[in-house]
Amino acid sequence: MNAxxxxxxxxxxxxxxxxxxxxxxxxxIPKGASINGYVVQGDEIALIDLVQDFEDLPKEYQxxxxxIGIEQKKISYLIVNHMEPDHTGWLGxxxxxNPHVKIYCTAKTVPMLSTFYDVASNVIPVKxxxxxxxxxxxxxEFFETPNVHWPETMMVFERSNGIxxxxxxxxxxxxxxxxxxxxxxxxxxxxxxxxDEAIRYYANIVAAFSxxxxxxxxxxxxxPIKIIAPSHGLIWRKDVARIVNLYSTLAGYATxxxxxxxxxxxxGSMYGNTxxxxxFIRKIVEDSGIEFFEHxxxxxxxxxxxxxxxxxxxxxxxxxTYEYQMFPPVAHVLDDAFRKKMFNKHCLRMGSFGWxxxxxxxxxxxAEKLKWQMHPSIEWAGTPTEAEIDKIRDGIHALIxxxxxxxxx
Ligand code: FEO
Numbered sequence: 001m002n003a004x005x006x007x008x009x010x011x012x013x014x015x016x017x018x019x020x021x022x023x024x025x026x027x028x029i030p031k032g033a034s035i036n037g038y039v040v041q042g043d044e045i046a047l048i049d050l051v052q053d054f055e056d057l058p059k060e061y062q063x064x065x066x067x068i069g070i071e072q073k074k075i076s077y078l079i080v081n082h083m084e085p086d087h088t089g090w091l092g093x094x095x096x097x098n099p100h101v102k103i104y105c106t107a108k109t110v111p112m113l114s115t116f117y118d119v120a121s122n123v124i125p126v127k128x129x130x131x132x133x134x135x136x137x138x139x140x141e142f143f144e145t146p147n148v149h150w151p152e153t154m155m156v157f158e159r160s161n162g163i164x165x166x167x168x169x170x171x172x173x174x175x176x177x178x179x180x181x182x183x184x185x186x187x188x189x190x191x192x193x194x195x196d197e198a199i200r201y202y203a204n205i206v207a208a209f210s211x212x213x214x215x216x217x218x219x220x221x222x223x224p225i226k227i228i229a230p231s232h233g234l235i236w237r238k239d240v241a242r243i244v245n246l247y248s249t250l251a252g253y254a255t256x257x258x259x260x261x262x263x264x265x266x267x268g269s270m271y272g273n274t275x276x277x278x279x280f281i282r283k284i285v286e287d288s289g290i291e292f293f294e295h296x297x298x299x300x301x302x303x304x305x306x307x308x309x310x311x312x313x314x315x316x317x318x319x320x321t322y323e324y325q326m327f328p329p330v331a332h333v334l335d336d337a338f339r340k341k342m343f344n345k346h347c348l349r350m351g352s353f354g355w356x357x358x359x360x361x362x363x364x365x366x367a368e369k370l371k372w373q374m375h376p377s378i379e380w381a382g383t384p385t386e387a388e389i390d391k392i393r394d395g396i397h398a399l400i401x402x403x404x405x406x407x408x409x
Pocket of ligand 1: 082084085086087149150168231232
């Protein structure tokens with residue numbers, strides 16, 4: 001990668017994770033992911049965020065700095081927006097080699113620098129409204145934005161150019177090319193792909209902290225933001241509102257339980273009996289005009305499933321009973337949905353059983369934890385009959401009605 005000029009004296013120094021690496025060791029990134037650091041150069045030089053200490057990423061970061069003429073001994077400041085090691089993994093080595101660098105961060109970051117990287121000197125805690133004047137008109141203003149998504153998180157606003165360095169907020173998955181780093185350097189279809197990657201990133205990484213995202217968006221609303229430079233994904237300058245509105249909508253799903261016009265079907269099948277019903281479910285939902293996401297588990301990665309669940313107010317679970325309990329891969333989805341606080345959905349459960357059933361009890365237990373409103377379950381022994389298909393149709397229509405009535409109330 002090459003460093004990317006944003007405006008005079010301000011650059012992105014970004015790297016891309018290898019495609020095969022799971023993000024956070026957990027989430028698939030088939031389109032890769034970028035880690036974005038930034039340089040702000042006035043009379044003095046500040047770096048905003050570093051890079052993960054993985055394979056050649058620090059080397060690549062340093063080569064980008066060198067290519068734009070930034071000598072490390074001339075860097076005065078390191079701004080640490082938050083401590084997650086995708087942005088700080090190299091920090092211990094960097095400070096060891098450059099002990100003159102002053103670190104600006106929130107007060108909560110100070111002890112973490114010590115415990116993570118044994119760095120305790122030259123650390124300056126900042127609060128919302130504090131500034132750092134780098135000269136030549138470049139003034140950095142700090143905003144504490146706790147729990148977006150780590151407790152110590154802050155963002156930085158460069159006043160003269162209206163650039164918000166937003167940490168993980170407004171970020172997304174997807175590798176980024178040096179010469180295609182901005183939303184206005186890509187065609188609409190490609191930007192939409194990054195939007196989809198941002199939705200998945202949000203559901204996987206940020207969703208559980210949504211009330212704090214809403215608070216941060218409100219806190220920053222007064223700023224004359226012209227460019228959003230997040231720590232992952234595209235830099236937004238043609239349509240800043242697009243990514244802000246997306247994050248605002250996604251954060252809102254924490255309180256309104258998702259889009260009333262979206263349903264996610266999560267299904268599994270052992271011998272094809274539940275699968276036979278899936279053909280009908282698909283058609284019934286699609287005929288209703290509702291946007292429909294479908295995931296078969298365990299074939300589908302959980303990170304993909306959660307992105308659909310987060311957006312959808314309606315959930316359909318279709319699975320066989322397995323040894324008197326839920327089909328285990330579906331239970332795994334509900335467990336992760338609970339961890340990510342995907343509450344208050346409307347849910348219809350159906351499926352086949354071979355002996356006497358038993359999934360219902362476990363589903364009810366999960367629904368209680370998730371505060372999901374359960375519709376009457378539809379079960380069949382063996383393969384679904386015509387009468388059971390009719391019940392499925394009625395059940396889905398009833399589900400859609402209650403999803404939409406939530407919106408009216
Ligand atoms: Fe991209 Fe929370 O680290």
